[in-house]
Amino acid sequence: MFYFFLRRLSVMVPTLLVISILIFVIIQLPPGDYLSTLISELQAQGEDVDQEKLNFLRQRYGLDRPVVEQYALWMKGIFMYGDFGYSFEHNLPVVDVVGDQVFLSIIIAFTTILFTWIVSFPIGVYSATHQYSAADHTLTFIGFLGLATPNFLLALILMYLANVYFGISIGGLMEPHFLDQPWSWDKAVSIAEHLWVPVIVIGTAGTATLIRRLRANLLDELQKPYVNTARAKGLSETRLLLKYPMRVALNPFIADIGNLLPQLLSSAAIVSVVLSLPTTGPLLLRALQSQDMYLAGFLLMCLSLLTVIGMFLSDLALAALDPRIRLTGIRQK
């Protein structure tokens, strides 16, 4: 177990290094840089640009240097000073830009995951145990409907209805006057009022997939002889279901934890953009669009780090929970 642990950890470092190179290269691939994007954006709005100032900035930010050199400087900053670079757009060190957003992203993602699980577990189990019943068909139909509806469209419609009928302000995660205020009970209530739209919107698709997977997994297990044996021995239906097939059917969910961690940060970027949520998704999108490369790089590095850690954790959890997984596989070869 310890070996396994160590090996997985040591693989993470080169993985992250390779990812960082990829990220940097891909961010640099589109033509131009932050400043040229800035110019065209200002000009498209009919504003004029100070050419001298731009040349000056280009020099200061080192945008006129070759990519390799820029990458080296970035890495040097991270390893030597813990400096992840500077956001051109916000005029701040990137670490300072990503603040509240992380917290709100985590709230949304966490609520959404909770919502998804609470809705889909009972439905999944029910439709597996009552396969092809009327209720199974109805629930499946609704699930597919959720899967097939484009998220952003649902978001727009719900947002409009919420505004017209409940008077909830359009977009955002709280009423405007709570923005940038210290935390208070009223602010939390306001967030709760606004939270349901994004949670439902982001959750619908996830719910449907989860239901389908749980149903399929369970059905597989329910056919197996050990279920019959247990039933023959007189185990009650509920106890039987929860204790054996359910446990096996859960394996894919544990393997999924690896994906959950990065989701906490990047939760549903498109929906967040449509709903104007102050989360990291839109921040990342903006940074990529305006080629604010250090900010984009920082966010992407965070996501990769979380993915790698998440994978590591789910491997550990699987190894611990599923007795069929042997850690010794490779060494036996």
Next chain:
Amino acid sequence: MMTAVGRRGWNLSSIALSLVLALGTGGAARAGEATPKTYISPYYFGHSELSGTLPEVGQRLPKIPAVVRFAADQSPGRHGGTMRLLVGRERDTRLMVVYGYARLVRYDRNYQLVPDLLEKFEVEEGRIFTLHLRPGHRWSDGRPFTAQDFKYYWQDVALNPELSPGGPPRVLMVDGRKPVFEVLSETVVRYTWQKPNPHFLPALAGASPKFIYRPAHYLKRFHIKYADPARLKRATAKQRLHNWSALHSLKDNLYRFDNPDLPTLHPWRNTTRGPAQRFVFLRNPYYHRVDPDGRQLPYIDRVILRVSSPSLIAAKTSGGETDLQARSLAFNQYTFLKMGEKRGRYKVHLWRTARGAHLALYPNLNVADPVWRGLFWNAQFRRALSLGIDRHEINQVLYYGLGTEGNNSVLPGSALYDPSVRYRWARYDVKKANELLDGLGLTERNDRGLRLLPNGRPMEIIIESSGEHTEQTDILELVHDSWLKLGIKMFSRPSQREILRKRVLSGQAMMAIWGGLTAGIATPDVSPAELAPTNPYQFHWPRWGLWFSSLGKQGTPPALPAARRLLTLYRNWETATSQDQRARIWRRMLELHADQVLTLGLIAAIPQPVVIGATLRNVPEVAVYHWNPGAYFGIYSPDTFWIARGK
């Protein structure tokens, strides 16, 4: 010598611009009004004044405050209230500098330059500028605003090789030579150039102005020459910056308005440090303008800027989440906004816009393909293309006939407007266009009726767009139909702004669609740089523009005689000493442009929806929405907008 004293004397000055826009309001009232005897402080500061943390209003104002004169559609108001605005980006805090529009000199509603922060200014021979500050004028932190602030900027910022590696900004240089800067007294400074500098005053009055002053008392603590080196070093390291000049530039951003500690002269000062979703601007206690009754402006206490994704702004507006909105609203949302008027408690008005063309086609004279380049260089060919566009149809189909058709040229309302220039080669005439093309020997056609190029290929023009607006694709569809009647097939190719620009500059793109002249309501004193090859972002001659802007280091010199002629005219404009001369040059350039059809203007003056909250007063209903000159709401003085009591 010409003297301009206050607003009244300014009318006499011969460099004044005499453009009166037909605004329907008859222009601003100009009756002289004496300075009020007593001043009225906003209720907002009542507490601070009583407790002594703030001096009383008479001491906060300059000795001679600027007295606002209301136009016919404006009236004196009351203090108080909050105005909410929606913006698309955090960076848009700069809009408060644009809207606030406190400038050394500013444009009034008739586009004449008048002193604002300055009490008066004098111009001799177009090259000696004497600026008189208002005695007793203060920054928003209460410290005096004096000639020292100009000196600090000139000596320690503009001439500092680390803060300004490229030297002083170009508008302060004439033929590459610096002005002589003198401090005549605590409130008088003078700039003297060898030759006339027509760019100077307009740059001070611009929507994004040149700030030739800085709050020296604040910034000195970040300047290596004045600050304690150890503390400066600590502060630099704390911001994770590498040298003091980076820190200075970070703190010193009067335009971006993102540093709450930086004193300002604008009606509202920023109190929120980013990153934030909501920025609160509070009234500047030392603002220099008063209304005729002596009330210190601005009327409105607080302005709140809320950041939201631009695509949601129309929806939020209709939900009543803003009091004054034009940004991120477009003409095609007009009906939607109108529908929401009652629910959102606002009114929508359509303001005129002032680009020479809302959209124009730019045949790339630097295109790499030699056959196409040959054709594009031929004026007859460009004329034929222009004649072959049915602008009336575009206007009717997409803009309910509310736009103005014609060339990419100045609009009615500009002193330089001439209908014959606006419509030359711009009336739909398929027969004439076909004759012109036949006259060029392009008579061969293929079996689909397309004309053939001299090298036998069918005539197919690809127009590239930035791919951001479906409106452009719609227009191009109509152009496609009408050009087909000339035997020319057109394809549109949406790409992305940066890529489009690259492709145009490298000659890969044949033709682009983009907005037209920004100086659509130009006066003779506005720079005609857009009409000459001066900038690599001009899509019809990017390489020639690059040549000029890089001082001959990159690009190629203009080869087309018309382009060379325009460049010469532009240089003449820069050295012209009288307004008459400048007007003549402008007209000549516009004429040349229209006759040569260097760009193909499609449609202009597309109205801009402006949403005004039901209780907000003094925002004109009929007006022009324009960046420069105009600063969007700026020239209508948002400091005089006020909020009526009511529900």
